[in-house]
Amino acid sequence: MSAIHLSRYIQSSICRRNLLFQSQVGSRRWLYDTVQPPLDAPTSSTAQKKPKKRGSRAIEAYTLADMPLKRSEKAQLGVIRKKGRPAVPKPTVPKRKTVQAAERVDEGPPGLHLPPPETWKSVFKHVRDTSGRVSIRNPETAAMLAELLVPEGSRDKIIIDANPGPGQLTRALLALPKERIKKIIVLENTESYLEYLRPLEEDSRVSVFPWSAREWDSYRKLEESGMLTDVPVVSGHEPHPTLFFVMHITGKTDGEQMVNQILRAMPDGQWLFKYGRVPVHFILPLHISDRIMASENSVTRGKVAVMAQAAADISHWGPPECLQPYEDNFHPVSTRKGNKPSKHIDLRGMPPEYASLSCIPKEHPIIQPNDLDFWDYCLRKLFVQKATPLSKCINSLGPGASNLLPKLDDPSLPSESIINLDSRPREFTIAQWAHLVSVFKDWPFRPEDLSIDTFFLLNKDHARR
Structure with missing residues (x-):
């Protein structure tokens, strides 16, 4: 087919399509013109009016706007609404109340109730003060942890709630029977969180x-404020x-x-531990929990x-799986879409899983008062070579420390204190570490300066010159 024939064929096709369209529109217009008015009897006012000529563009009963025409057809016919005729009202859809508004109606001052968990990422914006911080977001998880913290039968508990974030766990504690909790002291210095914490003082x-819970001065001010005057000093064996x-x-x-x-404040009875064996509970990253609870011969076992x-009895105060997965339980959640990183929240400092840890000072302290420096020195020196047998790394404690070896594997010692000289520091039990520190403490030739190596630092500074 030549180009001329093709052009004529296209023009004829377009012409046929336009004629067909006009015939369809004409037939619809004819149907419209023959439509009868409704069967309802006219009122006295409408009966006296001169009837409209059929075929007018807008009649009383039906209009072109009511006809099932396509938009293009209505445009060609020129739909014109009769002047003065009221527009047909559109069906109104009642505006749905948001959850936040529904919760706050007649339920106390603003901020008393937290917004829905799924909206936290828009309500609590990422700021510098909250970088790296997480908060319990799931109310069911918070309720479970609160019940574990203050179980049935508890009476008049005084709780220091540090870094609670917006206060999901704080609210779960307040929801417990009142006789269980006497006082909750909240330490939080982020303003966006304080907006939802201050109303709880109702x-x-x-x-x-x-005040910042990460600054020791905050706890000094807390004591000076008189908030802990009703806390008894308990010297017994119970927590x-x-x-x-x-x-x-x-x-x-x-x-x-x-x-x-x-x-480290536990052995010498410092900080809150001057009141006795005060339990401390942490919601912390799983990798820190694993490092603290690492057993003998574990690759993660170290000085920590x-x-x-040696200082505390440590356990999980909630099942490890109750805080997993992270996205279901904590704020902030990642706002990443696909492989695109978030522009607002940096999760690099926030491990994907968290755990709960309970630490209670030991009933019979292994680290004796004023011995913390000796423990710190021995652990720091030997864990530098934690995979090396003790017989080869003991001189890191000081020149001539190999003379201590016979006292470490003495057969007359209790079996739990005897150290195999071929074992490595990461394999030692707490009892073996206690014996090693005791022998080092009694050694007359031990170094007098147990701080970070002054000799090494001086040599390093001299080399730079």
């Missing part, structure tokens, strides 16, 4: 302080009957440091695990 048991501490731990380095510092296990 309950006389709650006191909210805008403290009323006071306990709960804290959300960050996934960054300062989170692990905070846990270690709290555990030995110090923690």
Whole structure:
């Protein structure tokens, strides 16, 4: 087919299509013109009116707008609504109330109730103060943890709630029977969270302080405020009957440091432990929990695990699986779509899984008062070579430390204290570490300066010159 024939064929096709369209529109217009008015009897006012000429563009009963025409057909016919005729009202759909509004109606001041968990990422924006921090978001998980913290039969508990975030766990604690909890002391310094924590002070048991839970000065101010004057000092063997501490731990380095510092305060009875064996409960990254609870010969066992296990009785205060997966239980959740990273929330410092850990100072302390420096020195020195047999790495404690070996594997010792000289530091039990530290402490030639190697630092500085 030549180009001329093709052009004529296309033109004739377009012409036929236009004629067909006009005939369809004409037939519909003819049907419209022959439509009869409704069968309803006219009123007296309408009966006296001169009847409209059939075929007008807008009649009383039907209009072109009511005809089942396509938009293009209506445009060609020129739909014109009769002037003065009221527009047909569109069906109104009642506006659905949001969950936030529904919750706040006649239920107290703004902020008393938390927004729905699925909206937290838009309500609580990412700011510098909350970087790396997480908070319990799932109300069911919070209720379960609250019941485990303050079980049935508890009376007059005084709780220090540190870094609670918006306060999902705090609210779960308040929902328990009132006789269980006497006082909740909240430490939180993020303003967006305080907006939802301050309204809780409507309950006389709650006191909210805008102080950082990661600064030791906050606890000094807490004592000076008189909030702990009704806490008894208990010197018995049982855990403290009323006071306990709960804290959300960050996934960054300062989170692990905070846990270690709290555990190191136990042997000498510092901080809250001057009141007795005060239980401390952490919601913390799973990798920190694993490091603290690492058993002998574990590749993750290090100084942190030995110090923690020597200072406290450690256990999970909730099933590990109850806080997993992260996305179902914690805020913030990732806002990533596909492989595209989030622009607002940096999750690099937040491990994907969290755990709950309970630490209670030991009834019979293994680390004796004022011995913390000796433990710290021995652990720091030997864990540098934690995969090396003790017989080959003991001189890291100081020149001539090999003379201590006969005292470490003495057969007359209790079996749990005898150390196999071919074993490696990460394989030692807590009892064996206690014996090694005791022998080192009594060694007359031990180094006098047990801090970080001054000799090494001086040599390093001299080499730079």
